[in-house]
Amino acid sequence: MPSLKDLKNRIQSVKNTRKITKAMQMVAAAKLRRAQEAAEAARPYAERMTSVMAGLAGSVGQSAGAPKLLAGTGADKVHLLVVMTSERGLCGGFNSTIVRLARAKANELLAQGKTVKILTVGKKGREQLRRDFGAYFIGHVDMGEVKRVGYSNAQAIARDVLARFDAGEFDVATLFYNRFQSVISQIPTAQQIIPAVFEGGAASSLYDYEPSEEAILADLLPRGVATQIFTALLENGASEQGARMSAMDNATRNAGEMITKYTTIYNRSRQAAITKELIEIISGAEAL
Amino acid sequence: MAGTLQFDLVNPERRLASVAATEVQIPGADGDLTAMEGHAPTITTLRPGILRALTVEGVKSYVVTGGFAEISASGVSVLAEGAIPVEEATGTVLDAILAEARSLAAIALPQDKDAADKAVADVVALRDAVLAH
Numbered sequence: 114m115p116s117l118k119d120l121k122n123r124i125q126s127v128k129n130t131r132k133i134t135k136a137m138q139m140v141a142a143a144k145l146r147r148a149q150e151a152a153e154a155a156r157p158y159a160e161r162m163t164s165v166m167a168g169l170a171g172s173v174g175q176s177a178g179a180p181k182l183l184a185g186t187g188a189d190k191v192h193l194l195v196v197m198t199s200e201r202g203l204c205g206g207f208n209s210t211i212v213r214l215a216r217a218k219a220n221e222l223l224a225q226g227k228t229v230k231i232l233t234v235g236k237k238g239r240e241q242l243r244r245d246f247g248a249y250f251i252g253h254v255d256m257g258e259v260k261r262v263g264y265s266n267a268q269a270i271a272r273d274v275l276a277r278f279d280a281g282e283f284d285v286a287t288l289f290y291n292r293f294q295s296v297i298s299q300i301p302t303a304q305q306i307i308p309a310v311f312e313g314g315a316a317s318s319l320y321d322y323e324p325s326e327e328a329i330l331a332d333l334l335p336r337g338v339a340t341q342i343f344t345a346l347l348e349n350g351a352s353e354q355g356a357r358m359s360a361m362d363n364a365t366r367n368a369g370e371m372i373t374k375y376t377t378i379y380n381r382s383r384q385a386a387i388t389k390e391l392i393e394i395i396s397g398a399e400a401l
Numbered sequence: 402m403a404g405t406l407q408f409d410l411v412n413p414e415r416r417l418a419s420v421a422a423t424e425v426q427i428p429g430a431d432g433d434l435t436a437m438e439g440h441a442p443t444i445t446t447l448r449p450g451i452l453r454a455l456t457v458e459g460v461k462s463y464v465v466t467g468g469f470a471e472i473s474a475s476g477v478s479v480l481a482e483g484a485i486p487v488e489e490a491t492g493t494v495l496d497a498i499l500a501e502a503r504s505l506a507a508i509a510l511p512q513d514k515d516a517a518d519k520a521v522a523d524v525v526a527l528r529d530a531v532l533a534h
Contacts, residue, residue, distance in 0.1 A: 154415040161411070161480055165444060165471060264413040264482075279510070320471075323431050323445040332430075332446050333469065336482065343413055 117386070120379040124372055131368035137203065138361035145296070145354035151262070152293065152347040159344050166337050167311035168320070169330045180327075182334040185308035186284045191228040193251075193283040194219060195274065195306075197290040197345055198238030199353045200257045205360030207291060207299065207353055208237040214301040215289045219246060230283055234270065234346075251282075262350055267343030274342075275335055278307055290345040291352035297359050299352035306341050309334060404438035407476035408454050410463060412484045418454070418461065425477045426453040427470050436472045443472040449498070449523040451487065451530060452479060462487035464531060466498055466524070487531060495528040 115123070170183055196215045198208045215238070219229050231246055233239040234254040243250075254270055256262075274286060286307040291299040322329055408422035425436045428450025434443075447470060452463045468481035485494065502524045506517035 151414070155413060157409075157416055158411045158413050158480055161471065161478055165469070165480075267413075319442050321441055321443040323429060323434075323443060329444060329446055329469065336468075340413060 117379065117382055120375055120382065124375045124379065127368050127371050127375065131365055131372070134361045134364040134368060138358055138365060141354045141358040141361060145351060145358055148347065148351040148354050149293070152344075152351050155344060155347055159340050162333070162337060162340050163311070166309070166330070166333050169326055169333065170309065170311050173326050173330050180331045180334055182278070182307055182338070183309050183330065186281070188284045189227070191230065191283040191285075192222050193230045193232060193274070193277070193286040193307075195232045195234065195270075195286060195288045195342075196238045196242065197288065197349050198233070198235040198241075199349075200235050200237065200255075201353075202237060203360065204353055204357035205363075207356035207360075208235075208241060210299070210301040211289050211291055212238050212241045214303060215242070216245065218287070218289075218303060219249070232274070251277075262343075262346045264339070264343055267346055268339050270342050271335065271339035274307070275338060283307075288341065288345050290349040291356075293348050293351040293355060296355040299356055304341065304345065306338055309337060405457065406436065406438045406440075406474075408456060409476065409478040410452070410454075410481065410484060411478070412468075412481050417463070417484055417486075418456075420454075420456045420458060420461075422454045422456040422477070424455045425479075426451075427472075427477070427479070428452060428465065429470070436470075436477045439474050440472050440477075442474065443470075445470055445472070447479070447481065449502070449520060449527050451527065452481070452484070464490040464495075464527065467520075490531050492532060495524075495531060499524045499528060 173179055173183075194215055196211060198211055202208070215231075219231070222229050229246070229249050230251045231242065231249045232252045232254070233242065233250065235256050236253075239250070239253055252273065254273070256266070259266055277283060278286070285305065288302075288304045288306055290302055290304075292302045294300055405421040405423050406425075408418065408420055408425050409416065410418040423437065427434050427436060427445065428448050430446040430448050433450075434445070436443075447465055447468050449466045450464075452465045454461045454463075463481070463484050464487055465479070465481040466483035468479065468484075470477060470479045483498070499521070502517075502521045506514070506521050509517035
């Protein structure tokens with residue numbers, strides 16, 4: 114049975130923890146709003162880009178001279194997994210869900226006898242994957258210094274990935290990130306970026322192309338990769354804050370419950386102590 | 402008064418402009434072109450240059466560093482990789498763009514060398530045009 118003093122200390126310490134989690138929740142809420150705005154603002158560009166590329170891919174894609182970024186290398190041997198996670202913890206299952214999805218995919222590919230290479234973005238995922246897949250790491254992008262995700266960050270990652278593709282280091286690249294749906298729900302997503310896939314590529318043959326369709330497509334595909342990475346980074350950023358917000362909300366509520374519980378125990382022991390003292394006094398008086 | 406067309410300028414991070422314009426001068430990869438109402442639907446890539454739009458709010462100029470433009474009879478959407486209003490394009494900003502183009506040209510693969518060198522030349526021309534402005 115802990116003493117009254119111990120209980121009092123414990124209540125105080127849980128109260129302090131609650132203050133911290135509450136503050137973190139509010140910070141995450143503010144950051145979430147900014148991240149959502151950024152994701153919102155980036156949407157028009159990404160949507161236009163995708164629709165134009167889908168149209169071009171629809172008309173050029175079938176021809177023999179289609180760019181490698183669209184048609185693939187013809188092989189399906191080496192897979193690059195780009196795993197995007199956060200730099201900071203305390204965000205619930207955010208990192209674990211991405212890592213779980215990436216791990217499942219990697220195991221599946223390995224079972225099929227394919228070669229797997231992993232590029233990690235954000236150190237949390239790297240830490241979780243290191244034990245099982247450390248041998249497959251080919252690079253890491255540190256986002257720790259990045260306060261606000263900008264297009265230049267995505268461009269840098271895209272350049273790295275494209276350089277490796279040009280050097281023939283892999284055949285297929287897949288992005289792993291969390292798609293933001295709401296504060297309580299983020300969907301771990303695997304998205305193939307190389308070779309590019311488009312849903313419903315309606316051929317937009319009504320356009321004149323200047324220069325040729327092929328030249329435009331060759332120019333756009335690398336930009337498309339950068340845009341997809343940028344979108345993924347933004348979605349991931351919003352998801353991270355959303356996940357942190359709900360995790361911290363839970364933590365705050367748990368702390369509140371714990372405080373109620375300890376306060377009840379504290380009051381009960383205090384009353385027990387008083388009762389005991391009274392009995393001692395009364396029985397002492399009776400003995401006289 | 403000539404008819405207007407919807408002019409949208411977006412970069413990867415945000416929408417920079419969305420106004421009605423009477424004409425939009427675009428630095429296309431194969432040469433400059435001006436889009437007005439009723440233009441044939443065209444998609445063109447951009448070279449580094451100055452994009453000028455005669456809008457209902459006055460003339461707006463932007464320094465763009467690549468991307469593409471989608472022109473239809475009723476609107477122009479410019480998806481620029483980098484775009485800044487010409488007033489904000491100071492010597493230091495342009496020098497940074499030029500330095501980046503040069504560094505890309507320096508590491509370009511042989512088959513991309515010509516394109517990268519052309520990009521550098523375009524940026525140099527762009528820089529002179531803006532500073533002379």
